[in-house]
Amino acid sequence: MRYLLVANVYEQIENTTKRLEMTDYLVDLFKKTPKDLIDKVVYLTQGKIYPDFMGIEIGMAEKLVIRAIARAAGRRIKELEEDFRKTGDLGETAQKFLERKLQLTFAYKPLTVERVYKALDKIARASGAGSIDQKIALLAGILSDAEPKEAKYIVRTVTGKLRLGIADMTVLDALAIAYGGGKEARPLLERAYNVSSDLGQVAKVVAENGLEGLKNFKISVGKPIRPMLAERLSSPEEILEKLGGKCIAEYKYDGERVQAHKKGDEVFLFSRRLENITNQFPDAVELVKSHIKPFSAIIEAECVSVDPETGEMRPFQELMHRRRKHDIRKAIEEYPVSLFIFDVLYVDGRDLTLEEYPVRHKILEEIVDETDRVQIAKYLITDDPKELEAFFEEAIENGCEGLVCKSLGKESIYQAGSRGWLWIKYKRDYKSEMTDAVDLTVVGAFHGRGKRAGTYGALLLAAYNHEEDVFETVCKCGSGFTDKDLEKIPKMMEPYIIPHRHARVKTKLEADVWFEPKIVLEVIGAEITLSPVHTCGMGSIREGSGLAIRFPRFTGRYRLDKSAEDSTTVNEIIEMYKRQLKRIES
Secondary structure: OEHHHHHHHHHHHHHOOOHHHHHHHHHHHHHHOOHHHHHHHHHHHOOOOOOHHHOOOOOOOHHHHHHHHHHHHOOOHHHHHHHHHHHOOHHHHHHHHHHHHHOOOOOOOOOEHHHHHHHHHHHHHOOOOOHHHHHHHHHHHHHHOOOHHHHHHHHHHHOOOOOOOOOHHHHHHHHHHHHHOOHHHHHHHHHHHHHHOOHHHHHHHHHHHHHHHHOOOOOOOOOOOOOOEEEEEOOHHHHHHHOOOOEEEEEEOOOEEEEEEEEOOEEEEEEOOOOEOHHHOHHHHHHHHHHEOOOEEEEEEEEEEEOOOOOOEOOHHHHHHHHOOOOHHHHHHHOOEEEEEEEEEEEOOEEOOOOOHHHHHHHHHHHEOOOOOEEEOOEEEEOOHHHHHHHHHHHHHOOOOEEEEEOOOOOOOOOOOOEEEEEEEEOOOOOOOOOOOEEEEEEEEEEOOHHHOOOEEEEEEEEEEOOOOEEEEEEEEOOOOOHHHHHHHHHHHHHHEEOOOOOOEEOOOOOOEEEOOOOEEEEEOOEEEEEOOOOOOOOOOOOOOEEEEEOOEEEEEEOOOOOHHHOOEHHHHHHHHHHHHHHHHO
16 A cells, blocks of 8 residues: 555645544545555554554654655755754655655655555664664665655654644544444444554454454453543532432542553553553552452552652652653652552453442452552542532542542443543532633644743633534633743644644634644633633533633643543533532522
C-alpha cells in the first residue's frame, strides 16, 4: 500500500473544519487499507507506532531530523535551520526542500506503508553506541524516496507533531462504519478498546473477523483498562437522590491515579492516560508485590506523596517530582508514596468489571494486606445527607480534595472508558459564585499587547462534549498568569499550532492562533453566566445562548496528567450553572 494514499488523507483531514468530513476521510482510508496493515495505519494516524502503554516512542530530536532531511535533500543544514525558523513546522520545511530535489531527479522508489512503519520502528528501538547515526540514516533513507507531501507527514510523525487531532472516538466511529455497517456497531468496538487500550488491535480484529471477533476481547494483565470517570455534584442531598438514596463515599485523595497490574513478581503501573509509569515508582511496585495477595490482579489506587516524618499527605504538585527520569532513588527518599486502593478489576482470571461495586469492594478487602503505606481508601456507607457532609469535611481536613460517591445498586458495574452517574465527585460547594476550579482545554490564543507583546494575551478555553466528541468554548482567560507562565505557555503550545480552527472545536470566536486540543489547564472564575458568544451548552438553558465562565483566572496548575478528553464536560458546566441559579433564587 502506497504511503502517499495515507498522506493524501492526512492533508484532507488537516484542511477540514468539519468533524463529519474528518470521519468520512478516515472511513475511506480504512476501506482502502489491506486488512493486514490496518493496525499500522491506525497507529500512524494516532501519531505513534504502538499503543501508549508499550512505552515505545519514536523520539527523534529536531536537530537530528534536520540532519536527516539535509542528507536526503542534498542541502546544507544551515539552510534548513533558517527555513525552519521561518515556518516553525519542520514538516513544511522538509516538504519544501524535497520539492526542489524532486525537480532535479526522477530516480526514487515509491514508499509503502510497510517500509515507512518498519523504518520508524527501527528508529524507535535504536539504542546504545552508534544509535544516533543509525536513526539519521534510517530517516534519511525513507525521506530520499519520499514525495514532498509524504516527507511532511513522516517528519511530523517522528517529531511527535502530526497535528491531526484525531480522537480515539473518531477512529472508532470510522471503524464502525467501514467494517461494522454503521455507527450503531460502535459499542462493540468501544468495549473491546476499553478493555485493551489498543486501537490498532481492535481495528485488525474487526477488519479480519468482523464484529463477532470483537466478542473475544478479554482483560489481560499488562494491558491497561481505560479508566472509569465520574460526574460532579455539589450537595449531599443531590448526590444521594442521584444514587438511589444510599451510596458508598470514599476519600478523593490528592494524588496520581494509577492502575496496577500484578502477575507473580511482575508489576506494571499505568497512569490515567494509560502511560507506563512503572519505572517512576519502584517503591509503589514493591508495595503492590508485597501487599496484593492474589497471583494476578488489576487494582486501581491513588498514589499519594506522604511526608515521611509526619505521615501527612503532601499535595499533588509535590508528587510530580517523581516524574523525573533521572535520580529516581533520591526522589524516592524525598517523596515516598503510599497507595490508597479504591477498586479491583481482575483477580486470577476473573473479570470483575461487570460485577456490582459492592461485590468488587468486598473482594478488594479480601485481597489487600493493609499497612500504613497500603490501605483501602477510607469509606463510609450512608443514606444520611448530614453524615455524608460530615465525612466530606473530615476528608478535607485530612488533606483530600473531597469525596467520590459511588452507586451500590445492581447497575454499579465498572464502566471502562466512560463518564457516568455511577460515580459522583463531591468537592467544594457552589454558592452564588464559582468556588471550585474546572479543567479546560486550550483550543486557541490571542496575541498580547503592551507588556504582553510577543506572547499570548489570553487563551481560548473549552469544555469537552463527550456525546458529540467536540470541544465547546467557555471562556477567554488572560488572568492568573505569572511572567514565567507567559514565557512557558507559547513554548508548551508550539507543537500543537494548526493553521485553522480544529474540526473538533465549536466556537463563534476567531482566535489569532489555533491549537490541536491537547493541553489542559485548571481555571477558576467568579460565576457561570449565559453567553451569546461561547458555545458551551448552546441552547441548553436558553435558545441562542451558551454558557461562559465570568472573570476566569488560571490557578497555576497545568493538568498534564489529563488528556483533553478528560477535561470538565459541557454537562458538568450546565449542572454547575443550574445549581448556582437555584442558590441565587433562594
